[in-house]
Every structure is written in C-alpha cells, then in structure tokens.
Amino acid sequence: MSVDMTLRIPDDVAPAIKAAAQSAGLSLNAYVVRAARRQATVDAAQQLAALGLGNDLAGEGDTL
Numbered sequence: 824m825s826v827d828m829t830l831r832i833p834d835d836v837a838p839a840i841k842a843a844a845q846s847a848g849l850s851l852n853a854y855v856v857r858a859a860r861r862q863a864t865v866d867a868a869q870q871l872a873a874l875g876l877g878n879d880l881a882g883e884g885d886t887l
Contacts, residue, residue: 830855 832840844854 840854841851844851847854849857
C-alpha cells in the first residue's frame, strides 16, 4: 500500500537532494522514501533506548 502526498522541499536544499538521488542511482521518490525510512528507524531505536528497552538484547546476534 502507498499513500500519495505532496512534499515541499526548500529551493536551497532541492539541488543537493536531487544530486544525491542521482548519485545513488535512485529516483527522487525512492531516495526520499529511503531517507524517511532510515529516520523512522533511528527515531524508534531512540525511543526504545530512552525506555531502557533493548537492553535485554545486548549481545544478541553477535555470533552465528
């Protein structure tokens, strides 16, 4: 499922975002979605850390 939305990017930032998307070989849409997804992941991790959740997972996945 996807949601259509309008995103207003300031004129002074748009060229850098367009160039970064092109450099990454992504469409502008894919680049912005990837950036938003990464930030949402960071935000969620920070919320868990603030709650002390995740401490139980320390070291998990460090070995195969």
